[in-house]
Amino acid sequence: MARLGLALLAAVLLAPGCQQTPNEPAPKEPARTSGATGVLSVGSVSLNPGREYETFRPFADYLASRLGEVGIGKGRVVVADSLSKMVADLQRGSVDLFIDSPFPVAFVCDRAGSRPILRRWKRGSDVYHSVIFVRADSGIASADDFRGRIIAFGEPFSTTGFLLPKAALASSGLRLVNYEDPAATIQPDHVGYVFSNDAENTMFWVLKKKVAAGAVNADYFEALAGSRIEELRIIRRTEEVPRNVVCVRDGLDPELIRAVEEVLLAMDEDPQGRSVLSGFEQTARFDRFPGGSADQLGRVMELLAYVEEDLGR
Template sequence: MFQKLLKNLMLVGLLATIASCDSQPTQISTDEPTAPPTGKALVIADVSNNPAKKIKRYQPMADYLAKNLSQFDIGIGEVKVAGDLETISSWLKSGEIDIYFDSPYPAMRVSQLSGAQAILRRWKDRTPDYYTIIFTMGDRDINSLEDLKGKTISFDEPNSTSGYMLPAAYLIEAGLNPVEKNSAADTVGENEVGYVFSDDDENTIQWVISGKVAAGALDIGTFEEIPPQSRAAMKVLAETEKVARHIVMVRPDMNPEMVAALKTILLEMDKTPEGKEVLDIFEDTAKFDEFPPEASFQRMRELYEQVENR
């Protein structure tokens, strides 16, 4: 009796299972497996302390360039972010990265260390070039750069174009003697212009206003962002010459034909909807162009060497 009941229960369960299977349509995948990309990687790079943010902005550019350089056996675009210029230089020299973007001063340093070559100007933030404002407060008895002798000026940071190279070179060409100090409280010789690094433009502004330093150096864009009322209380002592906002550098051993193709792609990007979309993501870049006379690569190198060879 018990065995008969058990068999009936097993039969009912089997029938229920079959019915359940019949009621569910069979799922058959029609998607073909995606083939992995073939070819070499094109690697673009920059220096940043926020790699995730940089990669998000750079990856579409890497993908775009890789797609348009397939004739050179390029199959994929990659982004690498370094913590310092020495690492970037090492990567360029070894061929680990192909393209690097930066402002003139760090670009010059990287070129010197790696042999990388500059090929184009980049209109980062839709700006072709920029310059530095050297300023103080209007109520101070400082009316010229000569009046900075024996006093201290604030720069941004050691790898900055507008916050170090341009103002330092300007002081040198004006016949002054800029000398780095450990702090704003250090003694400055009567024939020196002491300088300290604030590590941030906001710090430079506050240090000038508070009197911690006699003057400061800011790029024109940041200076114009100071609230009008505060800016009206300031006095501009000098404006440096303009230099390229950003530079495109390529590894020293890149095939000349690939360099030429890369230049053509970058120069044409702003002329297509897809290219414009990628440029917008790429830190609001307007376009790429050749170096004009007023922002020539050679002049930037001269300014760099004045600062480095002191």
């Protein structure tokens, strides 16, 4: 299973980029500002481009409608099916803004030279973290007990499902080794990990004792555990990172960046903007990173070191 996750990750990294998946529906004509002809492209990564496009389109239209003074008359949504394609789009300049969780954003910033500008309060949260949990009857009392056992992470590019828990365990001195088979025999001094590719998978794998431990977004832990939460025990909580991040491509007009920042920061004060934000994955607002983006995302960039081997570098 771990090998399957790595293969998927490799495909993500190596596949050529594209602006739009072939089955993406044709974008509707966005609102135009009188005289403005420029296009602002907002990018996202998803394996469901249709739904993603519909999610992002009102946001892109709203943004473009407010950027007429800087020459933007049209908003465009670009959905890539992998981060590697998004990196390529950003490098090519076909995507101006990329919005995602800290791990992917940190990845594209690292690979494409993009720059984080604002924090997005996705689903009403400004920050989030991960929990590492086990069955309460597993006999595991601490992370040290993970040796010789397997832990399930989520998707390879998940911030809370992979980056934060792996970094947390690795930073505590455990040696984590990727496996494909959850039933594989793990060396006593290793901690094996597999990708479940889904938080629900992770939860059930732990509950059904397919793996010894799992890591999921702390915000979803209780919901995922549901009525069986008593059967679980949280071994560790990771540090918090920004919930979602807006980054801009390298080389984007600073005036445009400034204008984008102004529009996004004021969006929650505008009734129309609030309406768009509500439909945009329940975004509460956009704000600046407390302490600056370099401080906030810099920490995430540091954590990338713990997953370098998984990123194929």
